[in-house]
Amino acid sequence: MKRRTLLTGAAALGVVAPLARPHAATPVKVRWWYHFDDPTASPAGLVQAFEKAHPGIKIEAEGIPWGGGSDYDTRLYTAIIAGNAPDTAMVKFQNQPRLMEMQALVPLDKWISAWAGKSDISDDLWRLTRAPDGKMYYLPLQYVVLYLYVRQDWFAKKNLPLPTNFENFLSGAEATTGDGHWGFGMRGGPGGHDHWGSLVLGNGAKLEKGGLITPKALAANRWFIDLYRVHHVFPPSAPNDGFVQTIANMKAGRTAMTIHHIGSANEMVKALGDAITAVPVPRGADGKGWTDFGDGSNAIFAQSKNQEAAWEWLAYLSSGEANVIFNKLSGQVTVTKSGGAHWDAEPKRFLDATVESLPLAHVLPPTPQTADFTRTVWPQTTQKALLGQVSPDDMMRTFEKLFYGD
Amino acid sequence: MKRAALTPWLFLAPALIATCLLVLGPVLETLWLSLHDVVLFRPQVRPFVGLANYVTALHDHTFWDGLGRSFVWVGAAVGLQFALGLTAALLLNRQFWWRPVARALVVIPWALPSVIIGLVWTWMLDFNLGIINQVGVDLGLLSGPVPWLAQPSTAMAAVILAITWQGFPFFCVTLLAGLQAIPREHYEAAAIDGAGAVRSFRYVTLPGLMPVMSTALLLRMIWVANSLDLLLVMTGGGPGTSTETLPLYAFLTAWSGANYGYGSALAVLLTLLLLAVVIFYAVRSGK
Numbered sequence: 001m002k003r004r005t006l007l008t009g010a011a012a013l014g015v016v017a018p019l020a021r022p023h024a025a026t027p028v029k030v031r032w033w034y035h036f037d038d039p040t041a042s043p044a045g046l047v048q049a050f051e052k053a054h055p056g057i058k059i060e061a062e063g064i065p066w067g068g069g070s071d072y073d074t075r076l077y078t079a080i081i082a083g084n085a086p087d088t089a090m091v092k093f094q095n096q097p098r099l100m101e102m103q104a105l106v107p108l109d110k111w112i113s114a115w116a117g118k119s120d121i122s123d124d125l126w127r128l129t130r131a132p133d134g135k136m137y138y139l140p141l142q143y144v145v146l147y148l149y150v151r152q153d154w155f156a157k158k159n160l161p162l163p164t165n166f167e168n169f170l171s172g173a174e175a176t177t178g179d180g181h182w183g184f185g186m187r188g189g190p191g192g193h194d195h196w197g198s199l200v201l202g203n204g205a206k207l208e209k210g211g212l213i214t215p216k217a218l219a220a221n222r223w224f225i226d227l228y229r230v231h232h233v234f235p236p237s238a239p240n241d242g243f244v245q246t247i248a249n250m251k252a253g254r255t256a257m258t259i260h261h262i263g264s265a266n267e268m269v270k271a272l273g274d275a276i277t278a279v280p281v282p283r284g285a286d287g288k289g290w291t292d293f294g295d296g297s298n299a300i301f302a303q304s305k306n307q308e309a310a311w312e313w314l315a316y317l318s319s320g321e322a323n324v325i326f327n328k329l330s331g332q333v334t335v336t337k338s339g340g341a342h343w344d345a346e347p348k349r350f351l352d353a354t355v356e357s358l359p360l361a362h363v364l365p366p367t368p369q370t371a372d373f374t375r376t377v378w379p380q381t382t383q384k385a386l387l388g389q390v391s392p393d394d395m396m397r398t399f400e401k402l403f404y405g406d
Numbered sequence: 407m408k409r410a411a412l413t414p415w416l417f418l419a420p421a422l423i424a425t426c427l428l429v430l431g432p433v434l435e436t437l438w439l440s441l442h443d444v445v446l447f448r449p450q451v452r453p454f455v456g457l458a459n460y461v462t463a464l465h466d467h468t469f470w471d472g473l474g475r476s477f478v479w480v481g482a483a484v485g486l487q488f489a490l491g492l493t494a495a496l497l498l499n500r501q502f503w504w505r506p507v508a509r510a511l512v513v514i515p516w517a518l519p520s521v522i523i524g525l526v527w528t529w530m531l532d533f534n535l536g537i538i539n540q541v542g543v544d545l546g547l548l549s550g551p552v553p554w555l556a557q558p559s560t561a562m563a564a565v566i567l568a569i570t571w572q573g574f575p576f577f578c579v580t581l582l583a584g585l586q587a588i589p590r591e592h593y594e595a596a597a598i599d600g601a602g603a604v605r606s607f608r609y610v611t612l613p614g615l616m617p618v619m620s621t622a623l624l625l626r627m628i629w630v631a632n633s634l635d636l637l638l639v640m641t642g643g644g645p646g647t648s649t650e651t652l653p654l655y656a657f658l659t660a661w662s663g664a665n666y667g668y669g670s671a672l673a674v675l676l677t678l679l680l681l682a683v684v685i686f687y688a689v690r691s692g693k
Contacts, residue, residue, distance in 0.1 A: 098664075
């Protein structure tokens with residue numbers, strides 16, 4: 001009988017004991033989606049360091065394939081619709097309008113205003129990341145500004161100045177074209193709107209109503225198409241070339257120039273050494289230019305039941321040393337002033353070109369049409385214009401209609 | 407009696423339930439989506455639009471262009487796969503000492519994932535660094551490198567080449583099995599009657615292979631008509647829209663354009679077109 005009582009008591013204790021544990025002993029789980037250009041890079045070290053400092057929070061980091069952006073975005077949208085969104089995810093400015101339309105985002109203003117790390121991020125980045133409704137839905141995490149890679153040895157050999165404007169860009173491209181080499185590695189496949197933006201939006205076209213079909217804008221686009229059709233300074237494969245091809249051609253010594261960002265600087269230097277450098281993209285006669293501001297931020301989703309814990313994780317990732325480590329993994333540039341002061345991930349000339357390009361940096365219009373433009377409309381229409389299937393002017397009219405209607 | 411009638415249905419039940427869940431459910435969902443204006447990033451607004459998406463498709467020149475390209479894609483890809491597969495099967499049906507190795511090697515393209523095949527062929531056909539251009543120029547077959555995937559005149563042919571390489575082992579293996587089922591006595595009888603190699607192929611091999619051949623052709627036609635992975639990896643439908651077949655157009659509309667309503671209507675139209683082939687196959691296999 002006594003033994004029976006003891007067993008019953010032990011069993012009862014076993015059932016009740018977990019209920020008696022303090023609540024904090026069960027960590028809050030935060031699901032976070034990320035993507036790195038290098039699929040072998042892992043944020044496991046950052047997760048471990050954060051969890052050590054925040055024992056009440058467990059981070060479940062899920063690497064999601066980027067697929068040029070469309071794979072990642074569509075997976076995110078479908079996860080949100082299915083009610084299975086992560087608590088937080090890496091996001092880009094171009095998908096903000098769609099996420100806002102889905103009412104999927106949580107404003108971060110209350111956390112940002114009380115955050116000690118706020119002043120360590122430049123005012124320019126806060127301005128660029130602010131949503132059209134004036135609220136902050138994104139917390140800056142990384143950034144890049146596109147610049148022009150140049151084979152400085154080829155330019156020196158021909159006694160040419162490094163390109164600063166559209167005239168010496170063209171003369172440089174023509175002089176370095178020939179004998180199996182091409183002056184500029186143009187990306188005609190998806191994602192190539194970055195190149196087009198620097199060569200057309202920087203040369204007179206504007207992303208505003210009517211701004212793509214002004215005489216100046218049409219002339220700039222004709223000049224761009226002529227680079228391929230008349231001057232032949234792009235490789236013949238340009239209409240179908242993607243990121244991998246343009247970078248591979250540059251590294252293999254096939255092209256004299258291309259446009260990308262600091263994320264590829266180390267592999268360029270590994271292949272070409274001091275022969276390669278970077279300068280800001282060409283400027284127009286008015287001294288203005290256009291280059292793409294490649295943003296990367298984190299956002300918290302309205303579905304999340306762990307928003308406070310998610311914010312702790314995001315604030316950590318955008319702070320000082322953690323942000324430096326993160327950006328060495330992602331191949332982009334730290335958003336913190338303290339981290340930028342001792343940045344040594346790439347040779348200095350590439351960081352200099354990035355910083356010098358900041359005054360030219362812009363983002364595409366924050367509208368729901370932008371994603372369709374970059375994914376489908378831009379590549380299809382531009383490829384047709386490069387191949388002579390539509391005129392350069394009709395190409396611009398197609399873009400104008402997409403963004404601003406008839 | 408009643409119980410006896412029920413028994414087959416009980417045995418079939420697991421398969422029927424799985425089919426309903428995995429096939430019928432998604433089909434009905436696609437039909438439902440095609441009757442609505444479903445844009446992925448506007449989940450709160452999904453108005454019923456009836457047949458409007460279908461009417462739009464019938465007035466959409468991209469739909470008709472994509473359909474035309476689909477016919478070229480299926481006709482050329484299946485035709486070439488069949489010709490190559492039949493040739494390989496006839497060769498592998500002969501006796502030679504390394505036949506087991508050859509039979510194993512021929513299956514490799516079929517066993518590789520489509521995405522890997524797409525990437526491999528993209529690099530082999532690359533304008534600057536591709537081996538096909540390098541070898542072609544070195545042997546004097548090409549006057550200079552050709553941007554195979556960047557010009558409309560060669561892009562479709564280049565992707566058809568890749569899918570032919572991927573798909574011919576299916577015909578090879580299937581037809582080889584068919585060849586081995588033809589009784590040797592038929593060939594002996596034909597030889598006694600004075601038939602040479604050509605007549606023996608025409609009057610013994612082809613009729614003997616016909617049931618396997620037609621089934622394999624029908625199945626492969628349906629698979630190729632639906633496939634878009636190689637096109638997506640190698641050209642993304644470009645340059646321009648020169649390799650955008652109907653399933654790829656439906657996929658890009660739904661997945662990249664986030665327009666699931668219209669994309670579903672395009673998919674349903676494609677299904678209806680393929681249904682003719684499916685019915686033909688079902689009637690034939692029911693005989």
